Amino acid sequence: MADTLTQTQKALLTLRQRVLSGAISGGTRLYEVALAEELAISRTPIRAALSRLAEEGLLERGRGGGFVVRSFALADVVDTIDLRGVLEGTAARYAAERGISLEQLERSRATLREIDRVLATQDIDMEAYSTLNTAFHLQLALMSQSATLQRELARITALPFASPSAFLEDHDRREALQRTLAVAQAQHIAILDAIAGREAGRAEALAREHARAARRNVEFLLSDEGVQREGVPSLALVRD
Amino acid sequence: MADTLTQTQKALLTLRQRVLSGAISGGTRLYEVALAEELAISRTPIRAALSRLAEEGLLERGRGGGFVVRSFALADVVDTIDLRGVLEGTAARYAAERGISLEQLERSRATLREIDRVLATQDIDMEAYSTLNTAFHLQLALMSQSATLQRELARITALPFASPSAFLEDHDRREALQRTLAVAQAQHIAILDAIAGREAGRAEALAREHARAARRNVEFLLSDEGVQREGVPSLALVRD
DNA sequence: GCCCACCTAAATGTATACACATGATGATAT
DNA sequence: ATATCATCATGTGTATACATTTAGGTGGGC
Numbered sequence: 380m381a382d383t384l385t386q387t388q389k390a391l392l393t394l395r396q397r398v399l400s401g402a403i404s405g406g407t408r409l410y411e412v413a414l415a416e417e418l419a420i421s422r423t424p425i426r427a428a429l430s431r432l433a434e435e436g437l438l439e440r441g442r443g444g445g446f447v448v449r450s451f452a453l454a455d456v457v458d459t460i461d462l463r464g465v466l467e468g469t470a471a472r473y474a475a476e477r478g479i480s481l482e483q484l485e486r487s488r489a490t491l492r493e494i495d496r497v498l499a500t501q502d503i504d505m506e507a508y509s510t511l512n513t514a515f516h517l518q519l520a521l522m523s524q525s526a527t528l529q530r531e532l533a534r535i536t537a538l539p540f541a542s543p544s545a546f547l548e549d550h551d552r553r554e555a556l557q558r559t560l561a562v563a564q565a566q567h568i569a570i571l572d573a574i575a576g577r578e579a580g581r582a583e584a585l586a587r588e589h590a591r592a593a594r595r596n597v598e599f600l601l602s603d604e605g606v607q608r609e610g611v612p613s614l615a616l617v618r619d
Numbered sequence: 620m621a622d623t624l625t626q627t628q629k630a631l632l633t634l635r636q637r638v639l640s641g642a643i644s645g646g647t648r649l650y651e652v653a654l655a656e657e658l659a660i661s662r663t664p665i666r667a668a669l670s671r672l673a674e675e676g677l678l679e680r681g682r683g684g685g686f687v688v689r690s691f692a693l694a695d696v697v698d699t700i701d702l703r704g705v706l707e708g709t710a711a712r713y714a715a716e717r718g719i720s721l722e723q724l725e726r727s728r729a730t731l732r733e734i735d736r737v738l739a740t741q742d743i744d745m746e747a748y749s750t751l752n753t754a755f756h757l758q759l760a761l762m763s764q765s766a767t768l769q770r771e772l773a774r775i776t777a778l779p780f781a782s783p784s785a786f787l788e789d790h791d792r793r794e795a796l797q798r799t800l801a802v803a804q805a806q807h808i809a810i811l812d813a814i815a816g817r818e819a820g821r822a823e824a825l826a827r828e829h830a831r832a833a834r835r836n837v838e839f840l841l842s843d844e845g846v847q848r849e850g851v852p853s854l855a856l857v858r859d
Numbered sequence: 860g861c862c863c864a865c866c867t868a869a870a871t872g873t874a875t876a877c878a879c880a881t882g883a884t885g886a887t888a889t
Numbered sequence: 890a891t892a893t894c895a896t897c898a899t900g901t902g903t904a905t906a907c908a909t910t911t912a913g914g915t916g917g918g919c
Contacts (some may be wrong), residue, residue, distance in 0.1 A: 385879095385902065410870070419651070421904045422871090423663075430670040443911075444871050458767040462709070469705050527698040625872065625909090650903070661874045662901090683881080684901050865916085872909065879902070886895085 385419045393418060393536035398437045398448055401615030407452025408441065416550065433496035435537055437616075451540070451617045453601055457594055459541045464590025466532050467516065470523035474574045479522045487518045487571055494564055498557070509544040515567055516543040517585070522574065526543055545613040546596045563592060630668035633658060636851035638688055639779055645690025648681060649674040653716045664841045675777055677856075691857045692791045693782070695839055697834055699781045704830025706772050707756065711822035714814045727811055735805055736853045738797070748800065755807055756783040759826070762814065785853040786836045803832060805846030 384392075394414070397403050400465060415422045429446045431577045432438045451459075494511045497504055520529045522578075535541050566589040573582035600611060634654070637643050649669060655662045669686045672678045677769075678686045691699075694752045734751045737744055756776075767796035775781050787846060811859040 386904095397622055412870075423903055423905090426871095427666075427670070427902085429673075430667075434670075434674045455767055458765040462765075462767055462771065464711050465705060469702070519621075525694075525698040527695055531702065531775075535771075584713075592896075623910095624876095627872070650899090652899085663873055663875090666873085666901095860919105862919085863917090864897080865914105867914085870911080872907100873907080875905090875907105877905105879900105879905085880890095882898095883899085884895100884897080887893090889890105 384425070384516070386424035387427040388433075390414070390418055390420055390424050391431055391530070394428055394432060395435070395437065399615060400612070403448050405448050405616060405618045406456055407448045409438070409446045409448065411503070422480070436457070436534065437538075451538075451618075453617065454616075456540050456597055456617055459538060460536060460590055460594045460597065463535050463541050463543070463586040464529060464594075466535060467590060468583040468586040470519050470532065471529055471574060471586040472579045473525055473528065474522035474559075475577050475579040475582040477524050478577065479524075479574060483518070484520055484571070484575055485517060490515045490518065491567055491571065494567065497529055498560055498564060503557065506525060509547055511561075512544050512547075513542070513589065519570070539615070540597065540613045540617065542613070543593070545593065546600065546611065548612065559592070559596075563589065566592075627667045627671075628663035630654070630658055630664050631662050631671055633670060634668055635675070635677065638672065639855060641747065643688050645688050645856060645858050646785070647688045649678070649686045649688065664767065668770065676774065677778075689856075691778075693837075693857065696780050696837055696854075699775060699778060700830055700834045700837065700842040703772070703775050703781050703783075704834075706768060706775060707759060707830060708823040708827040710734055710759050710765070710768055711810055711814060711826040712770065712819045713765055713768065714759070714762035714829045715817050715819035715822040717764050718817065719764075719814060723758070723762055724811075724815055727755065727762070728756045730758060731804070731807055731811065738800055738804060742799070746786055749787055752784050752787075752803075753782070759810070779855070780837065780857065782853070783833070785833065787841065788849065788852065799836070803829065806832075 385543065394409075397617060403409070403418065406454065411422045411425050414420075414425050418425070423436075433440055433446060437449055439449050440448045455501070490511055494508065494515070497508050497511065536543065539545060553609045566585060569581055570585045573585060597614075601617075634649075643649070644753050651662045651669070653667050654660075669678060672775070673680055673686060677689055679689050681687045730751055734748065734755070736746050737751065760772045763769065776783065779785060806825055810822055810825045810829065813825060815834075837854075840854065841857075
């Protein structure tokens with residue numbers, strides 16, 4: 380059967396979920412034997428899963444073997460979001476410098492039109508926005524025409540707090556959210572416009588600034604005025 | 620005994636060397652059983668080694684399991700070097716924005732003075748230069764005060780052709796080499812000067828341009844006028 | 860009282876037998 | 890002649906027994 384999950388895949392899904400949800404806190408060492416017993420899976424697939432989680436950047440290899448859950452301070456979160464901005468800025472610059480096909484341009488414009496449609500409604504469908512937003516950022520990576528850049532962006536973006544659509548779920552105040560999304564969409568449009576107009580420097584600067592909004596969001600959430608961090612899935616693995 | 624290599628380490632060293640040297644060409648699939656027989660090591664440590672090489676970016680996981688040696692086209696090489704420039708540019712900018720300690724500044728200045736000394740001799744000690752050059756680039760990463768950035772720079776730099784000291788071994792013409800190194804050293808000095816003077820934009824631009832020199836070097840080596848690629852270790856895993 | 864060596868428990872490292880998935884091959888029926 | 894299905898070869902997936910390493914505690918000697 381093709382839909383049967385291997386033991387490695389089961390372990391991978393379970394452990395990834397546990398780490399991302401914060402069920403296992405940063406710095407915790409993961410012992411193969413303990414996990415094997417608990418998940419009723421032998422050590423071999425557990426090791427394979429741990430190894431892949433290390434590839435994803437969720438675990439670190441400890442000295443003398445073993446794996447430890449990676450621990451992220453606020454500074455790490457901010458730096459990682461900024462780094463996404465730098466990489467997306469580079470992607471935008473490449474897209475502008477190298478030029479993109481009419482098909483690519485039209486596809487991205489269509490995505491932005493759909494986002495406009497979602498934002499026009501009174502009660503915004505956040506899941507739809509999130510999907511479309513992620514799609515636009517993915518298209519931006521593709522427009523760079525650099526496999527290297529796509530790869531590194533995918534790596535960074537795999538961290539939940541560095542994803543382009545992080546921190547969208549938890550806005551308690553509707554009007555603040557609508558304003559934020561309107562600004563973000565204006566930046567999307569400007570980035571694509573700069574790329575279409577071959578304005579490389581402008582495209583890069585805009586994409587950097589776009590990520591900066593996410594950074595402000597985090598800083599607000601983790602400030603005293605922010606909501607409880609408990610309710611924010613993207614921040615589950617961030618330590619105090 | 621502490622100096623005894625585990626089987627995994629043996630396999631890792633052997634396989635890494637084979638991939639880096641080009642003994643196994645890009646796109647080749649690596650079979651566990653074959654490697655296990657050949658290296659007289661059981662499959663378990665072989666798998667562990669392959670997994671770590673995938674983490675290092677030298678192998679890719681194939682569909683349906685298995686590992687394949689990653690294949691780099693010229694475009695990938697150029698993009699990766701450029702990416703190093705972008706990341707080092709960001710490191711330089713952070714260093715300038717955030718400020719560095721006097722100890723850090725003096726340490727880097729000392730490194731640059733040593734490079735000056737090496738370059739002043741008639742017959743340049745390339746190994747000494749390479750070591751010092753690598754040290755300076757490492758210090759630049761540290762000055763960023765961003766663990767995230769340090770991590771990503773280390774990842775990129777692990778690829779032989781993206782290392783700051785790549786392509787130093789194979790210059791046939793001495794005077795061209797001396798000119799290249801003099802320019803590079805001038806850039807080093809300017810970058811550190813910009814950081815010390817808190818000139819963030821200048822620091823970033825200079826670090827980017829510094830990587831561009833490596834890019835020009837590759838493009839020359841792979842052009843018709845360049846030497847045979849065979850003699851260039853850094854390019855062993857680059858495909859035609 | 861302190862330090863060093865040894866011991867032990869608990870962890871990872873290793874080998875290997877077997878299970879399972881997949882794709883190639885060839886025989887057979889239509 | 891071709892399509893289909895059984896069979897087999899070859900790969901990874903999994904479990905498990907055993908080896909090895911190492912950290913920590915405990916004892917003895919100085």
